[in-house]
Amino acid sequence: MNITITNRAVCRTPVFALSSTLELAWPNLKLLIAESSPEFYQQIAHINEPAIADLSEKLRFTIWKYFNRCRYRPTPFGEFASVTMIDNQKGDEHYIVLSELAHCHRWFDWSARGKVLSFSHYSLNTIISRNPTIYKNKFEFRYLYCDAAGFELTAIPAWEEIDQVITLCKSKVSIGEITQLLKDKLSYTEMESRGLISQLIELQALYSELQPNITGEDFFDRLKLRPKIKLPDYSISSRRHIKGSLPEVYIKSSQKYIEFIARLLPVVSNMDLDKFKLEFLQRWEQQSVPLPLVLDGLLGIGYGNSNYCVDSSLTALLKPQKEVHSMVELADFQLFLLNKLISGEEINLASYKVNSPLTPNPKLPNTFSMQLEIYNGKPVIYKAGGSTANGILGRFTRIDEYLAYARKLAELEQLSNPDVLFFDVAYAFEGKIDNVNRRAHIYPIELCLGTWSTADESLQMEDILVRIYDDQVMLQHRLTGKRLVPRIASAYNYHRSDLVHFRFLSDLQHQGLSSNLSFDLQNFFPHLDSYPRVTYGNCIINPKKWLLPRFDSLTDLRNWLLNKRFDHLLRIGNGDQVLIVDPQCETDIIFLHRYQKQQASPLYLSEGLIERSGTVGDDKGNTYHAQFIVDFEHRGLVYSKSPSDDDTDFQRDLKMPGSEWLYIELYMHPLAMRDFLNDEVRILVKSQGQLISKWFFIHYNNPEDHLRLRFKLRDPNQLHIILQGLCQVLDRSNGHGQLKKILIKSYEREISRYGLKRIDMIEQFFFLDSNLALLDISKSVEQRYERIVDFILKLSQRLFTDLEELVLYFGRMADMFAKEMNFDRGQFKVINAAYGEFTKKFSVKKKSLKIIICLFDKILYACPIKMREKLLADLIHLHVNRRFSQEQRLHEAILYQYLHKLCLKKRMMKNYVNTD
Template structure:
């Protein structure tokens, strides 16, 4: 695949309104467009194509085909209403719907050109590619060990005490199974993590356990039957076609899996027709923020609560007993189904809620004025841009040369292209070029495909070549020699983002599902989790429907962006118009609907011509199966049709793929295995939890705790505190003793101070806990330096809390501290701004900030910016020197820039936590946004 020259491409775009979007001048279309055409031309009649239509019906409905296979068109009127309506639907689908399903529609690659234009001409005949249907695979399954060449361990295996747990399938459902771990079993499973020959396993078991071949073979057969081992005779959904690999001959027949292809006789697609699409995409990145995925947000919250900064095995995390699962997909037995349905319905409603803001006001004003809605007229507020995937797709057709969008976005352009990679080498090469684009833009992370099969009836769409260098097979065979496994994948939450890492490969992992499969159909928690991860933090949809903003209206006008039609007009068809053909016709005339319209959505749509009685009769039949019907303008014009060599006219749909080369994923390496260190009460570390209302925490810190520390500081090497809210608000105080023999005395001393406050009710609980050093979080080499810095930062935080007269002043000083730390960490102002912007964006997404919130933050900053300098509380020289020196040593100790930034963010977070009574995350959000303004001002002054 050749990439379009950027200068040439944008030379064709004039008078563009730039949205200050980082991606705008980098969004480029790939040089090919996929053209999808229905099987029959718009002009063709059922009499012309009846015999061919019957063959297509046989593919989709063999039972119905048996009823009509001998009929001639002259005999169709003898059928009952239901059968006639079924035939009408099939014919309508074969003329108007371009979704490539069987031989009902065909695909072809078309060159995208910005130079000369030449109309497309295609072949009438379609070439049908046939494969054995995936639902036939069970007929060829042979798991007899005698016939096997290679085996590989189930990728979901993990160990819990003396149990081996793993996922398996049973009667088309997933279940978590367990077997007792035995030395022989462990040895086989460990050595079969990679593709392994039976001969090598026979030799291994002979050498290690003195087992003969017959005994080993029997054991292997048991493991295969239990699904602990997969074999090369099992079906692989990716890579070389499974049935081809088995060398099974099969005739071309209707029951096969079919993808139809047409040849291009001449022409190319005029790229100038798409000139406004990059600007429209820029508008969406500016105007719409990344939607919050409820399941992923809940997972992050639960993960941080239970595991904090640890890295956990993905296999164990998904375990409903020892992990946290995902999306409520691991149900407890006996759970009430109705309760679950209501909970899920509530969740879905919350996800669909759209806040009423300036865009909604703009749309409503236009609707009430009954004027054309052009989103280009909407003045977008200046705020952060949503991140785009490196590649994505737009599906559209043309109406008088104007793009009409049908579906937009995706986490990768390969989601739509993946299934076509088995058609021919050209499609496979194009998909690999897309994968290369994504990998080259994110060179320090590793992409992996997910080989997954679960539904025989729809798994054909998952069949594809392997496009990415690594693969995670889930309950399937993989053609790769070194497949990933769930236990090797580590999960962490870093800067409010779920991060996957490979223990063995030492890098961050990014999942990819190059398939059009609707993954929300799956009830396998780990698969749903990985699918959601690929969309994390990205704007993956530019679909725009007025109905989403204003549900329940009887009419929705057309919405444009310049010449692009992003949402066609819609009408609610009233039940009073569905009495008979005459009532429908009269209602359509009253609405001035005299051109072809559609009902349904995407690949389930039907098209109707209001001038044809047969179509209105079909609409009456359609209405009998629907509670509510919205009709949508189809926006079809003959000038946009393409011809075949016999001058038949086809209504095409196109897929254009875009890319940008900015890095989307930051690298993140697994943390080294650090020694576990914990200190029980009475050892050299004492760890107290003092529970109190947040409003009383400052008085306890500045009174009781400060007095206690002053009295006993001679006995302490270091100390520090943080505020915590789980399970209830409390202060965590940690003391490092010079002499462990004084531990009991120091415990009693604090107890005597706490007891009166508990009697007053000011302190609600007091606990002595085990101190677990955070070696995994900070590293064993840095932990002592970290604790020293925490001591100086605690002293400094108490100083600020004592001398601040208000939260307003405390926030200004916290902003000043963050600015100082950034200056100590980064050499250039540009680096400081980059870090602060990244953190501000992360917190804005976590807090789900709307335009109103950004406006309030900016307004508040404008009010206080003139008083920043005089509100700063000067640190005592002693505190200042130690605090800065220790911080600088920590920054020098960092292995690379990524580790440095992570540690900086962590130390800032801890400092802000120590300062404020409550809502520390919100204060942190505001502080980062304040600092963006301060640093931008500083940059502007420095460049004058």
Template sequence: MKESGSMVYRFLPKVFLRAPYYSFSGYDLSRLPEVLQEQAFLNAVFLASAGFYHLLEKKEFDFDRLTDKEKHTLSKYYNRMCFRSTPFGSFSSFTLLNWGNGGQVRLSGADESLLHLLPDQAMLRELRTRADSDLAETLMVNPMLYRFNDVLRYTKSALDDRGKFNFSLQGIAAEKFNVNLLAFLASKKVSKKMALSWVIERGDCSEEEAADYIGFLLDAEAIFAASQGGVIDQELIQDFPGLPGWKDFWRDNTKTALSEGVSLSALARDITRIGADPKLNKEQPFYAALERPVKVGGPDSAQQEELSRAIRILQLLNVVEQPADLSRFIRDFRSRFDQEKVPLLLALDPDSGLHYADMEPSMTEQDVLANMPFANGKEKNRSLAWHSTQQFIFRLWVGDTLRDPWAPLQIREDDVARLENEVGPGLPLPQTQALMYRSTGEYLIMESSGGVTATALIGRFSCFSDSVYRLCRELAEIEAVANPDIVFADIAQQSDSHVDNINRRRPIYDHEVPLNVYSSQPAENLVLPADLLLSLKGEELILESAKLNKRVIPRLATAYNFRNNHSPVFRLLCDLQFQSLQAGLSFSLENFFPGLNYYPRVCYGKVVLCLAKWVFRDADIAHLSIKDNQVLVQALDIFRKKHHLPRHISLGETDQQLVFDLADPAEARFFLQCIEGSKRVTIQEYLLPDRSVLAGKKPVAGQMVAFLAHQNNIYKPFKKENISIKGEKQRDFLLGSGWLYFKIFCIPRASDEILTNVIFPFIKSQKKRIKKWFFIRYNENGYHLRLRIMAAEDDLGAIIVALRKKIESSGHEKLIRDFQGDTYRREIERYGAALITEVEYLFYAGSNLAAAVLTLRRKRTLELSEFEQAMFTAYHMITCFLPSLASITEYLSKIAGRFMAEFNGGKPLKVAMDVKYREMKSVLADLSESCALSKHLSPVLKQMSVLNELTKKYSKDKKMELLANLVHMQLNRTFSVNQRQQELLVYYCLQKYMASLRAREKSLS
């Protein structure tokens, strides 16, 4: 789906402000001894590292008793609390605002700020496990449980020593008792008492034996109890009956006013005393966030105009890349399952399905593909082609020879107009977006924009603030209203006992996909993984719920970096969020031109799209490690002048930045300490904030998060074609039940030899018995031929014997590496029940054509090459099926474009294929003429006409999709290796040829 070039976003009324606790204007490293006595700072240190806090406590918070290393760590924390706006712990705060009409945002001072506290996720997990017997237990099936043959498989999650979850595939026997028990538990959450009664009654066992078996299933994680825990819940504080003071403690301390001078270390000791349980002595029992109420003001709504213009240029500059892992999975899914609907968990099963993020098929050279620069699947798009946006920036950067090389790049209005013409329409924008920026007075600095939903950036704060939770729900509702009949479902996954603190959130979307969690949501709100199906529609991987009969769009309403998780189901669901969206709107020169030492600032009007950046290697900064402070500061001054470093800089990236004033000797030394021993140092210019945000009477480095939304529909519900189907068609044929299906494994080069000398003579000798037959080539679990034979059941045994004898007597048995029989499963999803029989007749005719061609080629009586034959066949199949030159050129362009996208086809590949097209031009001119193949092609075209008549009520898109499938299968029989690469070349040449015919037709008319 393409998006119009106009700005479609509107700004929502709310703005989320992130701001450091301290003012940047009062930052002074010499104040550290004084800061170390402030309770707010000590609380922030405690939340960041309880271990480091206790070390300071042992030294009575006496700065002079600290080692240099400890002082250095303290300096980093202080710097963070003055400059870094990311609200982790209490280093910085969050505030929900409305847009204003100018003036300042005035936040409440420390006395009115609220410190929100929740129990740490790791501590909760430990408490749930220990209090298992005290909890009002209900049980549910592991949401990742599914059946594979005679085993019930599921994913088990286990914590390692570092608190990270590892995932393994486990299984229990799919015996009738287990199947029925797990079906009973899957229907709804069941009390432990009911489960025991069920096992006692149907297992004919004692209560003790039943309890042991339930315990076994819990330990194995085939079923979950509440002790499994989760990350999405309305009830933020769970009760533990065995800890009588637990709930009272959190009721009193969930919201704590900083004016009370509370000590988090003292509160942590209070937790230890609850229930007189020494095991509650966790080093860090809290997950916290600091909220500062607003007294008056909001960001100036006049800024929206500048920000809107910046969003437009970011759309144009952004090079959309679908996640590489998802692209590979779609390619492999197409090869493995084609258009079949496959259960999600079976599609990712290591035996029946595909790996995720770990697939790389090999390719073999073919003469016709010589000098064709096909991309390696693992290469990034940006290294394969020189995009128009890169060309634009390069001209802007290098083309102006009069520009000071250290000066900012300024994008002007005429540049934008030119870029709009070059780039054209893009993919749809996400329904909602979070735009993060800060103001310097002179500029608005874009700090982050992108993602697939604005809920991701603020979802974790829904646990702390009802107003933020309502905003999250409003953002989710915008998606739902704009996309009716689509189910948006939040992915619930535990990944890391510490990091899962930021994954905790209240239910933001109406539905949830639970993975390794004990969900607190009602059954009607759950979309279980076992209920999800995957299929391909065009180039999109479609996820749908069998129970709801609707398309499902996964969402992750948290800023967690899901690529740190190693669960394939979770990773696939998360990557699916980004499919077919222009999700990333942030801009970085380094992404366009990696490996350089310097990148200038890029501006558009008053908006800074990216700040100037310097990248240094260890060799560049080795001379800055001199021990003499005076000499060192002088060396840094020379270094600054050489590389044109500004006075104020930041070190590091994203939420790990430290800010320095290099003109201040103390800060300069602090900077040099921070880069000591680094292999790579990334420095950005730092533009000081303005006074638009005040806390009390002091300015703070406020960072605004604006929310944008549009009402355009992005996700279409399923379209059901009104094509009548007469009777049900049998899908599966076991070996010997009307169809024989054999897999003949061999090397690719031997396949034609086996077809010519074994299969075709055998088919001819059995023509009285064989009603239909066809073959295709396949490369799953090894290259092989797939041979299907239809005959009367009484004849099937004789046919099998005859085929075995033919193989043995032909002298070619050594070319066959393996020979397997299998069930023939008709491709109903691809062709439809109404057409499948006629499609099989086309395959029959196409296989006879392939047999005739290979026979003629062996006798050296065929002048056409394999590639010329493919173009001849494809040309006639296409022109037989489509009525006009206009529809033919549209079809060829669409399919050629699809193949180019599959192979990341850039300019080098196009140039190489243009050369091949010129070589083939004379052959293409003779395509419509009679040739040696016409007689053998006639049955194919006759059957194409039958299918054309049967599909005259099909939509244009569906008919073109069917044609692409039919041509693909015939070209598969034609080419023994590299079928898809050669198929691209066929379509490319035909597209160029038919486009020239259409141009000639237009000129004549």
């Protein structure tokens, strides 16, 4: 994967130069305060700079924070800081010069958008579209409704007239077209039609073009609206680039850090996504299900911990909370860090001698960003990663050069992954904070949540299908069959949102990616009193940090700072909310003490790393504390295409009780299942063999341990005879107190998993395997292991004719299960010892499995090549499941270790013979 830096970078600079003084800056600072905080401005409007000293400490502290921000914090916010697009070009001119004068781009604040215009503003030409989240469930339409309190799922009846309108409005249409439809289909008058449309808009089942849009052309400009109430503008400040660029040495050293850290840090799994995958598979297995149904907290599985309501009752508050323990895992890298910590040295990650293999080809997003500053000729990397570089760029795309650059990055992502469609998610709910979500159209497709869409292609949520494929949550476009991947071009902190739809899509954009490339020593060893500086080559990755003790007395704080002998600036705070403190300045010490008293959590001071000479100046000779957003790109394939239609049939075959299929769940203790299968089920199958064409079973433990039995009847009219026979065998079990309960259910044939062409053969395979299982389950665990390994080898050799392919396949499966089971060194030692005993007795059996092997050959022939390995894994999984009533996954994990070792041994013997 060839990672390179893009040809553009963004330079961010505070409004005031490093040499600015409060005395000279005070008039301009007051103007900035007036814009951002009118209430506070009223308290200082008539105060001149000398009079600041006479103000209360609270007011002086606020002024100090504002001035501190204006000199040291380059995060763009109104006119407090500016952005500048610079070229990453090789050249000798490394000192970057910008214009002192900043240009302020202004828009009406998003909170001024007001209410949706009343229906009296609508004409027959007004464009209407349905709520993108709406979907039909039996006799109602369900969708997201938004009011001042937030989003909630609501429903309206699917009456004929509503059904007609909702169906028509899947595409954008005019009110005139809707009224004509209602007139032609249901003889509605124009007044009746307009009344219905008005109600549906009020209920938010329909959206109109007169509603706000957060993406695309600015809403106020599009409708030529002017707010009735004067509010502060939303603004972005930019400075003109005159000359200079980042030195190539900084870029190269930053790139080397990325290449190292991407291979070192594992992809962190998302707990909510992992839980979602598990619940989805338990509910729908391999089916493809519309996204709005899946995320419906009532009818689906929802996402995360949200069910569209918050339990604020006393019982909820009194529920015992799980205790969370933070534990340091001392793997090779952690041991390296620990040794460096103990020595008290600066930690250079480049000196880490790799004892365990690094990830050879980490899956990086096609574009991602790095936030860096320059200190004494060294890049200081504060943050790196993201699912797309457009996450930071999005809010600036109201400015033409940023839009052109962002679209170029989006185009690169799309060209690198031709079999997927990237889509943006337009989300609006938080009023003034939503300013950060305002952006132009960067990606050609978008999904809107709570906002009108002006995009040429706007997704309907019901056209997004969800399935689990290759252990990934995969979205598929129902209309084109292409895979869909969310790319949210906004720096908005999505963890603020309670909307599960938005959080799900936000989490999904990071799935499987190395999207967090930042390094923080504190994450490895939390709660220490101090941390050394961490570097990689010439890059500073973590500044030195010190835990700031809590001081009731200002004198104690002053003495602590003196004892530390700080001769440099200090930084306090996190992310964009940082302040710079001069430990030699009495004013700064006073306000540091006040700041600490306001914080509930422990505080860390870190090196300020601010270079007085700077690398960025203006055309008047002033120097600024600048931050750079540097973007990286690669053109490698990141996303595989969606499974073809042959792999996934989007149809159901639900067999209800009374059809040719009888599905029964029998709840009992796992220890009773073996005897029940050996006795009762064997008797039932034998006595009713004339009426049953096939049958099969599996063990299941959700919601509790039970057997799932499925019988296919030769004649559904004979069901009562089967049930009578079943009652007889169940009475016997019930008499022993083994049976807890019995459920008769509908049987959903697994067409989505196995395909319509193969499902009959698969069920026949299950039938044959269940009969074989009855011969195995009474044997010892060791004997069952021998028979299972023999069966799997015979089956696998029909797919893999080459021994090396077998070694690789069993190796992958063994590794996957070992990771799932979290096997440690001690457990592997136990498995190895058991394997040694196993090989003393194991030999390939001569018994014939001809019928089931021939059937497997037919199934393979009917299966697409790329699906065959997964099919084999599924059949092996169920084969093992039928032979153990408990810990089936653990047995499967052990068996794959055995199989891998057997094939390795066979390969070694083959090589030994060839050598001779």
